[in-house]
Amino acid sequence: MQRARRRQPQEFDRVLSSMCTEPHPRAHEAAVEFLATNPGDPATYQTVADLETEAVEQLGEIAGLDDAYGYIASGGTEANIQAVHAARNRADGSVGSDHAEGANIVAPESVHFSVTKAAEMLGVDLRTVPVDDDYRADLDAVEAAVDDDTALVIGVAGSTEYGRVDPIPAMADLAHDADARMHVDASWGGFILPFTDYEWSFADAPIDSMAIDPHKFGQAPVPAGGLLARERETVDALAVETPYLETTSQATLTGTRSGAGVAGAVAAMDELWPAGYRQQYREQQTNAEFLADELADRGIDVVEPTLPLVTASLSPATFDALRDEEWRIARTADGDLRIVCMPHVSRASLEAFLADLDRVRS
Ligand SMILES: *Cc1c(COP(=O)(O)O)cnc(C)c1O
Numbered sequence: 001m002q003r004a005r006r007r008q009p010q011e012f013d014r015v016l017s018s019m020c021t022e023p024h025p026r027a028h029e030a031a032v033e034f035l036a037t038n039p040g041d042p043a044t045y046q047t048v049a050d051l052e053t054e055a056v057e058q059l060g061e062i063a064g065l066d067d068a069y070g071y072i073a074s075g076g077t078e079a080n081i082q083a084v085h086a087a088r089n090r091a092d093g094s095v096g097s098d099h100a101e102g103a104n105i106v107a108p109e110s111v112h113f114s115v116t117k118a119a120e121m122l123g124v125d126l127r128t129v130p131v132d133d134d135y136r137a138d139l140d141a142v143e144a145a146v147d148d149d150t151a152l153v154i155g156v157a158g159s160t161e162y163g164r165v166d167p168i169p170a171m172a173d174l175a176h177d178a179d180a181r182m183h184v185d186a187s188w189g190g191f192i193l194p195f196t197d198y199e200w201s202f203a204d205a206p207i208d209s210m211a212i213d214p215h216k217f218g219q220a221p222v223p224a225g226g227l228l229a230r231e232r233e234t235v236d237a238l239a240v241e242t243p244y245l246e247t248t249s250q251a252t253l254t255g256t257r258s259g260a261g262v263a264g265a266v267a268a269m270d271e272l273w274p275a276g277y278r279q280q281y282r283e284q285q286t287n288a289e290f291l292a293d294e295l296a297d298r299g300i301d302v303v304e305p306t307l308p309l310v311t312a313s314l315s316p317a318t319f320d321a322l323r324d325e326e327w328r329i330a331r332t333a334d335g336d337l338r339i340v341c342m343p344h345v346s347r348a349s350l351e352a353f354l355a356d357l358d359r360v361r362s
Pocket residue numbers: 019074075076077078080112114156158159160185186187188189213225
């Protein structure tokens with residue numbers, strides 16, 4: 001009789017392109033314990049529902065928001081979709097089908113592709129505006145794009161390609177001057193930005209909502225994203241009535257969802273906020289600067305890593321040769337090599353990568 005093949009996930013040691021990482025061991029344990037619970041039905045699964053309230057409070061603390069509203073989403077994609085969804089519904093005070101006709105949202109071209117999905121599904125017009133020489137949203141372009149029909153302006157705090165932080169306070173002012181709302185996508189950056197001087201949080205600017213993912217730098221297991229809102233009305237604008245559940249309304253995009261994400265997020269934040277995350281940020285920022293210096297020493301053009309994310313120009317042949325060595329690396333839209341220094345990316349693995357780079361280039 002043939003035994004079923006035991007399937008193993010791949011190791012993380014050559015994964016240099018991912019924005020996710022191995023969960024903290026305590027978060028892993030908590031996720032396994034809560035795997036079968038369903039926070040989508042909080043009146044039935046009360047323990048995990050209470051944990052979700054705790055998770056939102058903790059996320060609020062990280063993002064500078066007392067009395068936070070929101071929930072643990074499946075990821076930054078869902079959080080961004082729901083932020084657009086809430087802003088659209090609030091733009092004309094309606095929930096449901098008679099939403100704002102012709103509403104638009106304004107975001108820099110560096111915005112994550114999940115916002116394209118949001119615009120498509122929600123029937124709003126996505127106006128992307130150029131970035132400046134340092135890959136940050138150009139304020140004049142934002143101002144020119146915003147008009148009476150703008151429901152939401154989105155700024156990125158830790159962009160996917162270059163790890164840049166948009167001028168969030170100035171963008172929030174432009175949004176509010178036009179009676180629009182302001183959303184910050186800190187899906188990737190949210191757990192490291194508290195240890196920098198950037199102005200990105202609810203405490204730094206009058207922003208309305210935020211995406212902040214425990215399953216990236218938060219070291220929670222996938223799926224754990226976070227949607228935060230300053231006002232209860234933002235979450236209420238998402239709620240639909242739910243007959244046949246013990247609970248009477250639901251604001252999430254998903255229905256049934258595993259409690260693993262919620263429990264894992266709480267366990268990770270309990271363990272790591274703030275000292276563990278601070279140390280991890282310092283280590284990974286140092287690693288990113290090390291890698292950037294090493295690449296520059298080899299005559300390679302590097303974009304300065306202002307957060308732990310390094311982009312550099314590399315010929316397609318060299319890139320492919322490194323892929324053949326099993327390095328999991330990705331390219332930016334412009335074809336640059338992009339390496340994300342997540343917690344599992346050690347100095348030793350960057351040194352091994354550089355050794356392979358030297359070998360394939362020689
Ligand atoms: C990763 C990321 C997203 C998407 O999040 P998922 O968890 O993959 O759904 C959105 N925005 C930014 C800036 C990201 O880095």
